[in-house]
Amino acid sequence: MNQKLPQSGSPVRDFSVLLSPTPRGARLARLLATEQLRTWGLPLDPARLIVAELASNAATHGRVPGRNFQLLLHVVGETLRIEVTDTRGDRLPQCRLADPTEESGRGLTLVAALADRWGVIPGLPPRKTVWAELTFAAPRSPASEGPRSGRTRAPYALPTGEKEPRQAPPLPPAGQAHSRE
Numbered sequence: 001m002n003q004k005l006p007q008s009g010s011p012v013r014d015f016s017v018l019l020s021p022t023p024r025g026a027r028l029a030r031l032l033a034t035e036q037l038r039t040w041g042l043p044l045d046p047a048r049l050i051v052a053e054l055a056s057n058a059a060t061h062g063r064v065p066g067r068n069f070q071l072l073l074h075v076v077g078e079t080l081r082i083e084v085t086d087t088r089g090d091r092l093p094q095c096r097l098a099d100p101t102e103e104s105g106r107g108l109t110l111v112a113a114l115a116d117r118w119g120v121i122p123g124l125p126p127r128k129t130v131w132a133e134l135t136f137a138a139p140r141s142p143a144s145e146g147p148r149s150g151r152t153r154a155p156y157a158l159p160t161g162e163k164e165p166r167q168a169p170p171l172p173p174a175g176q177a178h179s180r181e
Contacts, residue, residue, distance in 0.1 A: 013040055015073040019055070021063040021086065029055035029071045033082075036073055043136060046114035047080055050132045053107045054084040057093060057130065062086025064126070078136045089128040092120050 015036045019025035033051040058069035064087045072083040098105035111118050115132035
């Protein structure tokens with residue numbers, strides 16, 4: 001099998017968790033993914049919206065009592081792959097046009113609009129994995145940015161020596177307490 005190994009400059013990061021197929025488990029998937037993305041320094045949106053939709057689908061359509069669903073976040077270079085695996089391999093999701101009067105049925109249309117790529121992988125019975133990928137722009141270093149025109153900060157105002165009205169008193173130096181006068 002030929003695989004290209006990640007270069008030393010592009011870290012590989014993984015996060016995986018098993019959750020109950022309930023509304024609470026879907027909500028927890030979104031919250032945990034948000035915190036993990038924040039820890040990795042990646043943009044939160046649209047990734048957390050995709051996680052919320054895929055986890056909600058797993059809890060609603062992929063629910064089998066007593067069986068959990070799995071959330072996996074996998075980052076290689078500038079690509080984030082979101083995978084949600086549930087235990088209803090007999091129900092493969094399909095993107096469809098929902099009637100304007102319907103209250104549901106637009107989730108995968110949302111995923112398709114937000115993700116760069118998405119799909120379904122049948123797994124070992126009874127599993128299936130719904131995945132979505134997002135590619136982030138490589139962060140630019142400040143040295144590579146050219147000069148910019150326009151103001152970079154607020155204009156400088158000379159101090160007048162007067163304090164603003166209702167300004168809080170200064171804090172005492174560290175290790176000292178306020179006097180009770």
